[in-house]
Structures are given as C-alpha cells and as structure tokens.
Amino acid sequence: METTASATTIAARAPLIAATGVAKTYRTADGGTIEALAPSNLSIDDGEFVAIVGPTGCGKSTLMRLIAGLVEPSVGRLALGGRRIAGASREVGVAFQNATLLPWLTVADNVRLPLRVGGWRTAGNDRVGELLAMTGLVGFENKYPYELSGGMQQRVAICRALARDPKVLLMDEPFGALDALTRERMNLELQQLWSVSGKTVVLITHSIAEAVFLGDRVVVMSARPGRIVGDLRIDLPRPRSFETTPGEPTYLRLTREIRALLDRGASAATP
Amino acid sequence: MSRLDAEDLSFERSGASAGYALGPLFRLALTLAGGVALVLVWEGCVDWLKVPPYILPPPIAVARALWSGLDVPLDSPAGFYLPIASTLSNAISGFAIGAVLGIATGSIMAESRIVEIVLMPYAFALQVLPKVAIAPLVVIWFGFGDGSKIAMAALLAFFPLMVNSFTGIRMTEPERLELMRALSASRLETYRVVKLPSAAPYIFAGLDMGMVYALLGTIVAEFLGAQQGIGVTIVQAQAATDVASVFAALILLGVIGIMLHLVIRFGERRIIHWTVRHKT
Numbered sequence: 001m002e003t004t005a006s007a008t009t010i011a012a013r014a015p016l017i018a019a020t021g022v023a024k025t026y027r028t029a030d031g032g033t034i035e036a037l038a039p040s041n042l043s044i045d046d047g048e049f050v051a052i053v054g055p056t057g058c059g060k061s062t063l064m065r066l067i068a069g070l071v072e073p074s075v076g077r078l079a080l081g082g083r084r085i086a087g088a089s090r091e092v093g094v095a096f097q098n099a100t101l102l103p104w105l106t107v108a109d110n111v112r113l114p115l116r117v118g119g120w121r122t123a124g125n126d127r128v129g130e131l132l133a134m135t136g137l138v139g140f141e142n143k144y145p146y147e148l149s150g151g152m153q154q155r156v157a158i159c160r161a162l163a164r165d166p167k168v169l170l171m172d173e174p175f176g177a178l179d180a181l182t183r184e185r186m187n188l189e190l191q192q193l194w195s196v197s198g199k200t201v202v203l204i205t206h207s208i209a210e211a212v213f214l215g216d217r218v219v220v221m222s223a224r225p226g227r228i229v230g231d232l233r234i235d236l237p238r239p240r241s242f243e244t245t246p247g248e249p250t251y252l253r254l255t256r257e258i259r260a261l262l263d264r265g266a267s268a269a270t271p
Numbered sequence: 272m273s274r275l276d277a278e279d280l281s282f283e284r285s286g287a288s289a290g291y292a293l294g295p296l297f298r299l300a301l302t303l304a305g306g307v308a309l310v311l312v313w314e315g316c317v318d319w320l321k322v323p324p325y326i327l328p329p330p331i332a333v334a335r336a337l338w339s340g341l342d343v344p345l346d347s348p349a350g351f352y353l354p355i356a357s358t359l360s361n362a363i364s365g366f367a368i369g370a371v372l373g374i375a376t377g378s379i380m381a382e383s384r385i386v387e388i389v390l391m392p393y394a395f396a397l398q399v400l401p402k403v404a405i406a407p408l409v410v411i412w413f414g415f416g417d418g419s420k421i422a423m424a425a426l427l428a429f430f431p432l433m434v435n436s437f438t439g440i441r442m443t444e445p446e447r448l449e450l451m452r453a454l455s456a457s458r459l460e461t462y463r464v465v466k467l468p469s470a471a472p473y474i475f476a477g478l479d480m481g482m483v484y485a486l487l488g489t490i491v492a493e494f495l496g497a498q499q500g501i502g503v504t505i506v507q508a509q510a511a512t513d514v515a516s517v518f519a520a521l522i523l524l525g526v527i528g529i530m531l532h533l534v535i536r537f538g539e540r541r542i543i544h545w546t547v548r549h550k551t
Contacts, residue, residue, distance in 0.1 A: 047506055087455065094453045100446045103545035104468045117457035117464060146545055 014082060015043035016167065016200055017067060022076035024062050026123075035225035036062040039076060042219065042228060046167070049194055049201045053208055053217035053258065055266065059226020060204045064172050067202065068094050081167070093161035095171040101145040101151040108132070108141040109154050114163040124163065131159040134193065150226040151182040158193070168200045175210070187213055191239060202240055208258050212251060213240055220258055222265025328515035337519040351504070351523060358489055358500040359527065363416050365424020366485035370478060372425070373432025380433070382462065394433065402427055403491045415496045423488035428481035435477030439470025469523035472546045475539040482531045490524070 024037040037059035044050050052060045065071045066078055069088040072258050078085045080092065093114075101110050108128050115124035132138055135155040145153055161169055175183045191214060192202050205211050211218045212234055220230035236250055245251055293301075310330050316322050317329040324332065345349035380387045380394075406423055413419035443466050451461040492504025501520050508516035 070449060070452055090455075092453075096446055096450060096451075098446070100444075100450050102465065102468070103449065104471075104543070114454050116455070117460040124434045144545060169432070226441070 016046040017042070017044040017202075018077075018079045019043070019063075019066070021074075022066060022073045022078050024059070024066060024071065025074045037066075038225040038227040040228045042231075044200060044202065046181045047198055047200055049203070049204045049214060049216045050117055051205060051217070052219045052221060053205055053211040054221030054226075054263075055223050055262065057226070058221040058223040058265075060221050062226060063221075064094075064202070064204050065169055068092055068170055068224060069170070072217075084193035089166075090164050091167040093164060093166040093169050095154070095157045095161040095169065095174045098177055099145070099150075099157040101153055101156055101160075103145050106142050106144055107137060107148070110145065110156055111163055113160060120164070127163060127165075128159075131162055134196070135159055135189070149182075150178050151186055154178065154186060154190070158190075162197070162199070166199070168202060169194075169202065170244060171203045171208065173204055176206070182245060183198060183210070186188075188242070190214060195238065208262075209246070212236075212254050212258065213242075218254070218258060220261045220264045220265075222262065229265045230245040230258065232257060254267055277496060298326055324451075325512045325514050328518060332515040333518040333522070336513070336515040337522060340353065340516070340519060351520070352393040354499050354504045354520075355527070356499045356503065357417075357497075358420075358486075358493065360419045360490040361420035361500070362424045362482075362485045364417075365421040365426075365488060366428045366482055368421065369425035369428030370432050370481055373429040373477070373481070374474060377427075377438075378432040378440060378462070378467070379434030381437045381466075382458070394430075394541075398430055402430070403487070406491045406495055410492065410495045414541065416498070419440065419495075420489045420492040420497065420500065423492040424485035425488075427484035427488035431480040431484065432477040435473040435480075439473025440466045442473070468543075471543045475535065475543060479532060479535050479539075480539055483528060486524070486528060486531065 008194070019040060019042040021039045021041065022037065023039040024087065026034045026036055028034055040063070042063075051064065055061045062071070066073055067080075067085065069092065071083050072086075077207065078087060102113070105113065111128045111131055112124050115122045128141075129138075132141060135158060136153055137152065137159065140148065140152065145156065157174065158169070158171075161171075173184050176188060187210060189208070190201070190203075192200075201214075203211070203214060215234050217232075218232050218234060219228055220232070221227065222229045232254060234250075234254060236245060236248060313327070314330055317324075317327055328336075340349070340351035343352075345352045347353075376390070380390055405426065406419075409422050409426070410419045413422045440462075447465045447469060448461065451465055456464065489500065490502040490505075493500040494506060497503050499526055505517055505520045508514070508520065
C-alpha cells in the first residue's frame, strides 16, 4: 500500500505544495480548543490531480483553507512553490462549495471579478471569453446566475477560479449540490479541463467514487481529530470514462481500500 | 452588539401572503367593493345617524372640497398644488439627506467594531424615542421655513436606513466574504462589490419605510408653523371647521404616500432584480 508516499516524494523533487507537520487548532468560545487538523504532511506535485476524501468534520475544508491562505496553520510549515503561504495567493484559484456566485453580476462579470479586485485592474475580456468558451458557456455571458442550472453555475465558479490563470485550482466539494447525472458530466468536464490546462487540481469531496475517478492520488482523511490516514496512487488509464473505468479491477480495489481506511478511521474515532 | 439584537432592530418587510389563491381581477374587484362599501357606510352614518357635518361631512362634500382644490390653475393660492409641491419637495429633500446619512452611518457601524460599540447604544435609545417629540426643538433650530421641514424628514428617514443598512451588511453571507478574501480584495472593494449589494434588499425595505417617515416628519413640522404645505392646509381648514377640506387633504396625503411607495418598489424591482426573481 502506498499510504506513506508523501514523506519520500518531498526529498525526490520539490513539490508545488508542501505541508510539513501542519496542524490547525481553533479556540472555542468557552476557552477550550478544537483540533481541526492534527499534524499532517502532504505534498502535491505540479500538474497533479489530487482528490481529498473524508467524512464531514475530518479537516479537509480546513486543509483547503490553509492551502488557499485563508487561515494560518497553528504549527508546521506550508509552502507553495517553495515559498511560505502567507495570505491568499494569485497562484491559487478557489472554487467554493455551492458556487458562491454574486447574484447581482452577470456570468461574464462574475468570471471577471478576480480581474477587477485585489490589485487587478484589467478588463480581461479576452480571458473571460476564453474561459467561457472552454466551459461551454458561450451565449450565457449576459445571463444572471439565477437563470442558470446548478451545473452551469458551478462551471461559472470554475471559470472565476481560473480567471487569474493560477497554478493551482482548489475545489471545495464543488459538485455536492448537483444531481447524479449532472455530477458525472461535470466530472468528465473537469477531467478534460485539467488535461488541457495542465493545472494542479486539489479536489475536496466526500464521494469516494468521484475521488477515484478523477484523482492521480487520493488522500484519505478521518475525523476527530482531522488527520490524513491514507494517500493512494490511482493507476488508472486516462482519459477515464464512466463506461469503462468503474468496471476496472484497479478501480474496485482502490474504492474498497479507501472505504476500509474511512471505516477504520471512523471506528478509531468512536471507541 | 450581537447580531440578534441587530435583527430585533431591523425594519423588515414581512412576507405577507394570505394563503388564498384568488385571481388578480377578482382580488381587485373585492378591494374596490370594500372601498364602495366603506363610502356607503359613511354616507349611511351621515344620513341616518344625523352626524353633523363638522364631525363627519358626507362623501359628496369631501369630493367637492377635493375637486375645488384641484380644479384651479397650478399656481392658485386656493388650490392644493402649491401645498403639495412644498410638502413633497421638502419631504423628498429630507428623505434624500436622511437616507444618504443613514446608509453611511449604518455602513460605518457595520464595518467598525469600535464605532458600533460607541454609537449603537445611543442609536438604540434614539430609535425608541418618539422622534416627532423632537419637532419643536427642530423648529427652534431651523426656523419656520423649509429648513425645519427638511430636517424633520431627514431625521425620521435616517433611522430605518441606518438600522437596515447595518443589519443588511452584517447579514452578508460569510461565503461571499471568504471569496473576496481569497481574491485579496481590499476592504473598500469588499464593501462596494459584495456587502452593499448583499444589503440592498434590507436597504430598500428601509427606503420604503424612510419615505413614509419623511412625509410624516414634514407634516409634523408644518403643523408647528409654516408658510405653506399640506400640513398648513389641514390646520387652516381645521381652524375654519371646514372638515370636508381636512378630509380632502388627508386623501391627497394618502395618494401621495402610495405613489412614493410605488416609486420605491419600482426602483427595487429594477435594481435588485435577483431577489425579486427569487421570491416568485
């Protein structure tokens, strides 16, 4: 089992994202502390597709917020491209849960938002057009989010995350609210987008199937305290498809392994 | 002050819906029938109960008073047009001043903990105070001219806008704020791009209420003394026990109030289309 691969890859070559002994503890209102993430090591290479899977409360959102620079680690070192992560970075684009589009802006203006704020002052019409074309949203530029389906809203959110052409696309359960069929289609589109763009993708999900289908690696996390309990390489040929991939023995074996890791994590947390 | 307290303070428009599914035409007919019934009961009271006209004039006398005030040249001193123009312009000027100051104060309070801690208790205390009680003071400060009318209108419009913009900004979805942080947006950008639009539905509810209050403030100031205005028309008619003209002026005020409300609702539909769509 390749569960401890992370420690060795750090030495082999400089990863794009490197977390060394990173932990996050939150203070509660009554003066206590909650360990959202126990000391963890994780390294992600440039261009890799890493899926992080785990139950609610396993610290995967905390890990995402750490990488996005939205919270600081309590201990440990967290680096992006060899530099310590301090605050939000232009090299990380975030696609939030439930799309989080601004309902008063059109599709084009939502995608343009990152190019208008935070020290950016570009019209970015070419960039917006390019992104909308890539995600099949041409013709919807002047629509408002409430006029779009859930899947299309999520596409707009992905476009917005990519607007500044970041190295890393960070996605926090982007397809959780979609129906099963739309979700599968979005998975295929994301795979396509990733292979064309060459971005590093970190996808947070609680679907084992989605994680195995999309990831080069699946990082398995467990709750109370949130920690990494497994890191598996997914050696499935690409492009993967819903006709063939889920039937492959490797797919089934990895899915079972991840489920076992999650079950073990759950039983360890509740003695 | 906590979010809960802020919610208690807010003037939210209650989502009124009466559960019945009636056709729009039938509903309109029902409303009109109610109005006709009211006039008939009114006429009946005057005719059968022999209510004297200085208590309750018959509907026809009120209609005649209304018509005599409207069927004159625009600049006739006997007509309703000059008082309407005076009251309306003072109420709208005061409303504009009060709304801008209210939104600005509410925004600063929502953005700064320190300002909130310093101002909130006093804002709350003033909120509870019946503000028309300040009118005599306002007349002393601003005189019997337009100044005191505009000041009263501004004062009354200020509070609902301050409280509603404060509440609306504080209610901004945390996800939207996190998005702006992930984009390294400045505080001003976050306010302008996310917080103010997020608060817009609250602000419009405040504008709706503030407009009514501004009209109220102007009329109260006019009661205390003015050269012209609908308040003056009412007081003069009352002095002459011309009750029919008092009624006519009140009907005019009602119509003006409804029209101002409709203007704000129209603006609301145009500007915050995204929430209006969601309601349906």
